[in-house]
Amino acid sequence: MSRIGVFICHCGENISRTVDVERVAAEVGKMPGVSFSTDYKYMCSDPGQNLLKNAIQEQKLTHIVVAACSPRMHEKTFRKAVEAAGLNPYLCEMANIREHCSWVHENKEEATVKATEIVGMMVERVKKNRVLPTITVPVTKRSLVIGGGIAGIQAALDIADCGHEVVLVEREPSIGGHMAQLSETFPTLDCSQCIMTPKMVDVANHPKIKLYTYSEIELVEGYIGNFQVTIKKKARSVDEDRCTGCGVCMTKCPQKKIPNKFDQNIGMRTAIYVPFPQAVPNTPVIDRDNCTWYKTGKCGVCQKVCGPGAVDFEQQDQLVVEPVGAIVVATGFDLYTIDEKPKGSPIKGYGEFGHGKIPDVIDGMTFERLASASGPTGGKILRPSDGKEPKQIVFIQCIGSRAREKGISYCSKVCCMYTAKHTMLYHHKVHDGQAYVFFMDARTPGKSYDEFWRRSIEEEEAVYIRGMVSRLYQKGDKIVVMGSDIAVGVQVEIEADMVVLATAIQPQKGAELLAQKLGISYDKYNFYSEAHAKLRPVECATAGIYLAGACQGPKDIPETVSQASAAAAKVMTLFSKDQLEREPIVARVKESGCVGCFACKKVCAYGAVEEKEIRDRQGNLIKTVAFVNPGVCAGCGTCQATCPSKSVELDGYTDEQVIAMIEAL
Amino acid sequence: MQPTKQNTFEPKIIAFVCTWCTYAGADLAGTSRMQYPSNVRVLKFPCTGRIDPVFILKAFQQGADGVLVSGCHPGDCHYIAGNFHARRRFAVFRKLLEFVGVDLNRLQFSWVSAAEGGKWVEVVTDLTEKVRSMGPMTEFKELAMEEQWSGAINTPELQEAYNSI
Ligand SMILES: Cc1cc2nc3c(=O)[nH]c(=O)nc-3n(C[C@H](O)[C@H](O)[C@H](O)COP(=O)(O)OP(=O)(O)OC[C@H]3O[C@@H](n4cnc5c(N)ncnc54)[C@H](O)[C@@H]3O)c2cc1C
Ligand code: SF4
Ligand code: SF4
Numbered sequence: 001m002s003r004i005g006v007f008i009c010h011c012g013e014n015i016s017r018t019v020d021v022e023r024v025a026a027e028v029g030k031m032p033g034v035s036f037s038t039d040y041k042y043m044c045s046d047p048g049q050n051l052l053k054n055a056i057q058e059q060k061l062t063h064i065v066v067a068a069c070s071p072r073m074h075e076k077t078f079r080k081a082v083e084a085a086g087l088n089p090y091l092c093e094m095a096n097i098r099e100h101c102s103w104v105h106e107n108k109e110e111a112t113v114k115a116t117e118i119v120g121m122m123v124e125r126v127k128k129n130r131v132l133p134t135i136t137v138p139v140t141k142r143s144l145v146i147g148g149g150i151a152g153i154q155a156a157l158d159i160a161d162c163g164h165e166v167v168l169v170e171r172e173p174s175i176g177g178h179m180a181q182l183s184e185t186f187p188t189l190d191c192s193q194c195i196m197t198p199k200m201v202d203v204a205n206h207p208k209i210k211l212y213t214y215s216e217i218e219l220v221e222g223y224i225g226n227f228q229v230t231i232k233k234k235a236r237s238v239d240e241d242r243c244t245g246c247g248v249c250m251t252k253c254p255q256k257k258i259p260n261k262f263d264q265n266i267g268m269r270t271a272i273y274v275p276f277p278q279a280v281p282n283t284p285v286i287d288r289d290n291c292t293w294y295k296t297g298k299c300g301v302c303q304k305v306c307g308p309g310a311v312d313f314e315q316q317d318q319l320v321v322e323p324v325g326a327i328v329v330a331t332g333f334d335l336y337t338i339d340e341k342p343k344g345s346p347i348k349g350y351g352e353f354g355h356g357k358i359p360d361v362i363d364g365m366t367f368e369r370l371a372s373a374s375g376p377t378g379g380k381i382l383r384p385s386d387g388k389e390p391k392q393i394v395f396i397q398c399i400g401s402r403a404r405e406k407g408i409s410y411c412s413k414v415c416c417m418y419t420a421k422h423t424m425l426y427h428h429k430v431h432d433g434q435a436y437v438f439f440m441d442a443r444t445p446g447k448s449y450d451e452f453w454r455r456s457i458e459e460e461e462a463v464y465i466r467g468m469v470s471r472l473y474q475k476g477d478k479i480v481v482m483g484s485d486i487a488v489g490v491q492v493e494i495e496a497d498m499v500v501l502a503t504a505i506q507p508q509k510g511a512e513l514l515a516q517k518l519g520i521s522y523d524k525y526n527f528y529s530e531a532h533a534k535l536r537p538v539e540c541a542t543a544g545i546y547l548a549g550a551c552q553g554p555k556d557i558p559e560t561v562s563q564a565s566a567a568a569a570k571v572m573t574l575f576s577k578d579q580l581e582r583e584p585i586v587a588r589v590k591e592s593g594c595v596g597c598f599a600c601k602k603v604c605a606y607g608a609v610e611e612k613e614i615r616d617r618q619g620n621l622i623k624t625v626a627f628v629n630p631g632v633c634a635g636c637g638t639c640q641a642t643c644p645s646k647s648v649e650l651d652g653y654t655d656e657q658v659i660a661m662i663e664a665l
Numbered sequence: 666m667q668p669t670k671q672n673t674f675e676p677k678i679i680a681f682v683c684t685w686c687t688y689a690g691a692d693l694a695g696t697s698r699m700q701y702p703s704n705v706r707v708l709k710f711p712c713t714g715r716i717d718p719v720f721i722l723k724a725f726q727q728g729a730d731g732v733l734v735s736g737c738h739p740g741d742c743h744y745i746a747g748n749f750h751a752r753r754r755f756a757v758f759r760k761l762l763e764f765v766g767v768d769l770n771r772l773q774f775s776w777v778s779a780a781e782g783g784k785w786v787e788v789v790t791d792l793t794e795k796v797r798s799m800g801p802m803t804e805f806k807e808l809a810m811e812e813q814w815s816g817a818i819n820t821p822e823l824q825e826a827y828n829s830i
């Protein structure tokens with residue numbers, strides 16, 4: 001039998017002015033189950049809380065209703081007081097008779113009737129409240145970072161510098177990502193290699209960072225604080241422990257004409273290679289598709305010349321399991337490939353611009369490699385077709401971006417700025433050359449950004465033409481670019497030597513597959529979704545997983561680095577406690593009723609619902625039911641309203657509690 | 666709820682709201698000392714996604730004359746997408762109610778954010794006025810009574826059905 005105590009607060013005069021609190025207390029005192037009912041001037045004050053605590057002990061109260069202000073204000077206060085008096089805090093409810101009653105009504109009679117009903121409703125509810133123990137989850141204080149671009153590097157260094165182990169997984173043979181490919185970076189034009197490589201070396205040397213390159217995530221199990229991650233280490237064909245990084249193998253390899261992806265395929269590499277000289281780790285990989293030994297069983301030159309005997313043709317892929325408590329996803333972006341229409345994708349290509357057919361139509365990243373001092377031309381701007389210096393160069397912005405008819409409606413954010421940068425780099429290197437830019441708008445918000453863009457026009461003599469290009473074709477060794485200048489209202493035709501397309505930033509190919517392994521959500525373009533666009537921009541809705549960099553949306557380096565440090569800070573917050581404590585307002589499945597339809601699993605935005613097999617003693621499968629992981633559940637209750645067999649219940653908001661309230665009215 | 670004025674009908678309005686947006690919006694109406702009719706009783710849920718259509722039926726059955734369901738604006742759900750699930754669920758549910766013959770003017774859905782105290786007042790006032798002019802909702806109450814006394818219902822069809830068992 002419940003012994004409910006009801007405490008009506010005057011809130012000074014805030015409540016008692018329009019609500020006859022004594023009458024409410026007297027009326028409520030008559031309700032079944034209520035064994036103590038009183039009113040007090042300030043329930044939240046120390047004496048008020050003591051009144052509550054003493055009454056619980058003296059009157060042996062089992063459930064509490066405090067009728068006062070909004071629970072959003074003082075629910076925590078009273079639940080704490082109730083706990084201090086030895087009751088489970090979730091046996092205390094608040095009835096809101098201030099914000100929802102005394103403050104919004106003037107008629108004292110009406111307000112008093114309403115207040116009595118509100119309290120009555122909570123009395124019926126609290127009878128159905130259950131003891132809920134606080135949920136604690138242990139935390140493994142190690143973090144996984146996926147992707148070794150600047151985002152992943154920054155996050156890994158920040159977490160490791162705080163003394164926690166980091167497992168950094170990169171798909172390519174070296175970390176560095178796109179930033180390692182850049183020549184100079186806006187808005188300051190400092191050399192990308194100069195600011196990037198020291199950070200890469202820090203990663204390699206950090207005692208708390210365990211680096212897996214040429215590796216991929218195979219499987220993710222578990223939940224916040226307790227993930228088990230299976231990593232596939234692809235066979236490098238070179239023993240990392242033995243290799244000294246001398247590079248003699250690369251000088252001897254007979255396969256020398258393999259297009260190097262790092263140089264956007266305009267530079268060449270060998271079959272045993274590191275993608276670029278400053279690679280971290282500096283351990284080569286054999287590209288088995290192009291290696292003579294794997295193709296014909298002959299050669300093996302690298303193995304013969306390798307002093308420490310590191311080359312190992314028999315090496316196999318390896319699976320490693322790493323336990324971690326938090327995951328930072330930093331898988332970055334890919335560039336829109338204009339010449340080919342990706343299979344099954346709603347994105348249409350730009351075949352009309354001749355990319356892939358006309359060799360001197362290149363994309364922005366290829367221009368970066370041409371302009372880079374460590375690139376295939378040693379930093380000279382030369383045409384891929386004949387190695388001549390282009391004297392007229394045309395840049396076209398928004399290729400793919402902001403083109404709904406091509407399948408992408410967003411702005412890629414960095415292209416206005418990098419195109420401005422390209423015109424400057426071009427002008428610095430080709431003094432007698434002329435750069436033209438076709439653009440829709442110049443979007444240059446950001447510290448020192450607009451000034452930078454203006455400089456490209458005012459000091460570096462780039463000619464900006466507002467309008468899009470309609471046609472582009474090869475004529476002799478020139479490329480004729482036809483477009484319209486909508487500002488002046490004339491048609492423009494430029495005979496260019498080279499054309500650079502600012503192609504859209506897209507998520508990495510296969511980004512959705514990784515998201516599915518992680519159980520995180522992504523938007524219709526496959527960019528990963530943050531938990532809240534404004535207030536939780538670095539957390540995934542799935543607890544314990546955080547986002548950094550361009551995998552979440554187009555971003556430049558300063559923004560990427562900020563987000564990466566923010567993600568690291570979130571990881572550190574999680575690691576600041578040994579046990580994760582959380583409100584026990586979570587869903588629970590009644591296994592006897594569950595029919596295993598998993599409607600709940602489909603609606604749960606947090607991936608909290610798992611499948612659980614129920615077996616008899618012989619181990620025969622009886623049925624598969626839903627199981628809500630309390631570490632992951634956010635407590636929204638959507639599953640409960642969805643469950644057709646009413647087998648999942650949100651603690652604190654059960655059907656029983658709600659129906660009791662409705663019936664009280 | 667007793668009618669406060671003799672012989673005038675005072676409707677009973679039940680509001681199902683989410684904690685994060687509408688409940689907070691109603692709190693704001695209070696802190697801003699806005700005034701609205703006292704007919705509404707608020708039930709708080711973490712998310713509109715938790716609100717089962719059964720609750721609405723139950724409310725009508727218990728004598729509510731009007732029901733309000735309100736949560737975060739689309740795209741602002743504290744739980745990512747709970748309000749989208751709710752919206753879809755209630756779109757179907759409304760059709761069902763309409764089919765059964767319930768006047769849909771008695772059931773209102775709205776989005777009220779934590780910053781929209783004024784909108785809360787407006788929504789509640791409008792619904793109260795509307796329902797007041799429609800008069801009491803009797804159908805479900807009668808149905809509930811009939812259900813309780815269903816032994817008393819004896820139509821020829823029922824009799825035939827019994828006999829055929
Ligand atoms: C042409 C061009 C010029 C630019 N110039 C500038 C500039 O001057 N200044 C500036 O501020 N910004 C510039 N940017 C933007 C800049 O490149 C990005 O902001 C930055 O690279 C984003 O870093 P990131 O780490 O998020 O992504 P990335 O650099 O793309 O790194 C992601 C990493 O994750 C790895 N990865 C991907 N998927 C997986 C997986 N499944 N498993 C494991 N690893 C994976 C990738 O291999 C890669 O190493 C430019 C961009 C372009 C296209
Ligand atoms: S075995 Fe393969 S990688 Fe080694 S030298 Fe020959 S071709 Fe190059
Ligand atoms: S309450 Fe919400 S978060 Fe928890 S399991 Fe159900 S749908 Fe998922």
